[in-house]
Amino acid sequence: MWSFQNLLLTICVALRCVISAVGMIHVTGYVGRDANVSCSYDQNYVSHEKYLCKNDCGNSDVLITTSQASKTKYSIYDDTSARIFTTSIFDLQYTDAGKYWCGVMRTGKDIYTEVKLKSVQDSCCDTVTKVQSYEGHSESVSCWYESQYQNSLKYICRGNQPSTCLQQALITSDTKQNARFRLDDDKVLGTFTVNISSLTRNDSGSYLCGVHRSSELDVFSAVELEVEEWCCVKSTKINGTAGHPLTLQCPYPPQHLDNRKFLCKGDHRNNCTDILRSRSRFTLQDDAASSSFTVRVTELEAADAGTYWCGSDSQWRVGNYTKIQLSVDAGHYVGYTVPPLLLLLMCVFAVLVYKCKHQKAKDNETVMNINAQNEDALEEVMRVAENHIYESQEVVIYSNKETAELQNAGNDYEDLGEDEPDLNVTTEEIFCNGNFHIAN
Template identity: 65%
Template sequence: MWSFQNLLLTICIVLRCVTSAVGVIHVTGYVGSIVKVSCSYDEGYESYEKYLCKNNCGGSDVLITTSESWKNKYRINDDKTARIFTTTISDLHSEDAGKYWCGVTITGKDIYTEVELKLVPDRCCDTVTTVQSYEGYSESISCPYDSQYQNNFKYICRGNLPSTCLQQALITSNNRENRRFRLDDEKMLRKFTVAISNLTQSDSGSYLCGVQRNSDLDVFSAVELKVKEWCCVKSTKVTGTAGHPLTLQCPYPSQNQNNRKFLCKGDHRNSCRDMAMIESRLTLRDDIYSNSFSVTITKIQADDAGTYWCGSDSQWRVGNHVKIQLSVVSPQHTSTVPSTMEIPGKTTTHNKTTTQNRPNKDAGQYVVYAVPAVLLLLICALVVTVYQCKHQKVKDGKAVMNRNAENEEGLEEVTAGAENNIYGNEEVVRYKQQSACNNYDDAGEDEPDYENFTTSEEVYCNENFHRR
């Protein structure tokens, strides 16, 4: 009896192992994520209870049954139409790896299917392809795959977590266009490409190209996309004053000397307007010796504020342009200070008007103290001026009186002197006349000397002669 029972038990165990060995289901999951274990059963067992167990499937080894559907981190669902029940295990840890059994409860020995669960770290990949591009450009990401996956489902996602990549797919081979993304599967080249248009810096980051496999983990390749700022020689900020002129400096590469130079306005270079073609207030001057051109706006207006692009390359190749952010301020309460436009290898300085719009909290106090002081100074200056004027008038009057007195005294002296001179001169004249006459008489004895006598002297001599 004992030998017969042992024989039956041995046969059951052998049959069970053989059945399990033939129907082993291999499942691979990522640590920290979830995994689904799907087990099929034969027709006629739709109404029977199903379960998932571990180890020897004793009472404590049963993890969940279809009679409760949710227990701890396990969920179970029985699709009776497809005759497949699926158990979902969440929050996987390394100790969850190992052997499991899918069971169907029947009379006698239950039906078992062996499941082997393997867990791997949730990351990818050992090799990463780097792709570089610039803002506003379009770029294609190439995703190679093996030939056996030509007809498999393909997709791409952001990040580097394979466990959630499919759920967060940006675009798939079933939906080839999605806004800025387009997927093309080149089966002959065994690769699919994903084109991204109108790139921005926010597109930079990690991407995963995925190929779905039904019986195992999906196959991934990693790509690192780096989107650089499109611009320019330099980005700069300039402030202008409304109603005043402003000059913008735009350097360019030496190989672009013969290219057409332009200044356009717009938030993005792809949609900016060429201002030199539509605005008469702009004057463009090219200096080939300094490899730069200047744009002068005669009178800045408030609506001139915005983003400008000046360049010398109609193809908008990187490094041939300058991005300028122009602000316009009101001319009230302005002060002129030098402003600088910084450009690699060159610094251009011009006058920039800065508006003082901040209220001065001490202005009222300043006026209260300053006005009386100014008035006091004005009054003092007025008093001093009046005093000096009066003093000068008195001084001038005394000077005039002194000059008059001096003139009168001088006149009296001149008059007295004149009288004295008259009488003195008369005696002298008489004496001279008498002497002359005497000389005349003496001369008559010899030879008369007429040369020493004047006509007047001769008259007087004759007068005296007749008197005698």
């Protein structure tokens, strides 16, 4: 009897008879990567030998057992405390896909669990979401997931290889904040969002949004991020005059109709000051029909000159704002400047008159009349000088004529029956005598 039972056991072990299938285990692995097949067993079989076999589990179908050392293609580990043994299949290929069995050896017939192994390409995905941004900006990447994964681990990584994504994750829902990356999970909407700040050109490339699943491959969605150089901003130059009003024109995209419009001043957009909030001389009026707004300055000041930025996009995307270079001219006072020639003549005349008035007065009435008439002549010339402020050319001609007459005044002494004047007479004396004859 004992020999017969042993014979049956030997035959059954040799054939690896499959007598039960406790459920089915589905395993999917990436081509070129490792695939792990984990199988649980009952407490009564902790010390029993375990193995992985393929097809019908014939003697040649046994791939590895817990009593064997690891092989080139396979390895096996039995966690007796968890009562799970795991077989790793290295460098998975498409040809490795198929039916496998987790076996637990025992007296009589072994216990088997069916495994369905699938090989897939280590890449993702059929659909890619494209996101465009610019250097220095912040950008958010939104990743959708199904409701059953509300409490699952979420993460994002660079590249498009799902097999290594979790190990190379830039941030996960457990950490939430990591340097320039922040992850927010909205479980109600079924979306987690990753925000990347201070973008550079090096941030361009492929990203994977991942949702971790313990018994199956993680779920992924692909994103392609393109970070462009911050350049080619529309720029205009405007010139104004101090003390005068000025209007600035700022276009914006039609889709920004309800956005807050702004005008700020500063050499760089990152540190400019909002003018509309700090200066009452600046007022904004939106014109939805023309997709633009105007900023009116009631009275320009010299300090208003500088660089301005107007727009409707807080993210500063190119095309959504305008750079304005404003220069302010000082106001010009319209007045009159006395020509140098007239000014010189007036000064010389004033000095000569002053000296003439203080000459020693002659004892006859004729000399006194001459002095009186000199004063009248002074008033006449001063009147002419005042008129010259408005009629400069006529005054200059008149002044030249008067000067010629004054210089020839000495010749009139002959008409008065006086002696011929000394040829060495001074200009001062000629001027005074000239006034006398003009008066006569």
